[in-house]
Amino acid sequence: MLGGLFIPPVKDLNETEDFFEKRLKDKRYCFAICLKDDDYLVGYVHAEEDDSHDFGYALRKEFWHQGIVSEAGNAVIELLKEDGIPYITATHDKNNPGSGAVMKRIGMKYCYTYKEQWQPKNFPVIFRMYQLNFDGQIDRIYQKYWNLYDEHFIETDI
Structure with a gap:
């Protein structure tokens, strides 16, 4: 899972197409991440249209630590701002x-x-x-997960 969206291991093209159809197709804020030099697909970035405006991404491991997701994410953020989306949220596993x-x-x-x-x-x-x-509402915090799960807390060493 990266940035809020679980990517199941896919065995073949049919499973890949099924995942795309169910989770990504026809989403307004879902974009492929491709290399600039040759348009080689290396991942995707998206933001949900629900109240969470959950921002998520996935990138092939061999392309990690190159700033690719940050660059793509910043481009999506500019689009979201232009469209009047008030905020985005994202979650990650503490172990990631x-x-x-x-x-x-x-x-x-x-x-x-x-x-x-x-x-x-x-x-x-x-x-x-x-x-x-x-x-501009700098103090707004999306409370859904805080309210949904009994075990929640604020870490001070982040």
Whole structure:
């Protein structure tokens, strides 16, 4: 899982197409990430249109740590601002601090942490929730996950 969207392992093209049809197709803020030199597809970036405005991304591992997601994320953020989206949120597994580093690089701020019995694998995961407000309401914090999960807290060493 990266940036809020679980990417299941796919075995073949049919499973890939099924994932695309169910999770990504016809989304207004879903974009492929391609290399500038040759348009080679290396990942995607998206923002949900629901009240969370959840920002997510996935990138092939061999392209990590090159600033690719940060660059793509900043482009999507500019579009969201132009369209009047007031904020974005994103979550990452505490055990995946690299994803949190991307969130910080694009200007997101840590808000809180919560523990969820994560599906589809049915095991507990501690998620960190980040947010970036575009409309000047700097103190607004999306509370859905805080209110939804009994175990939540604010980490001070982030």
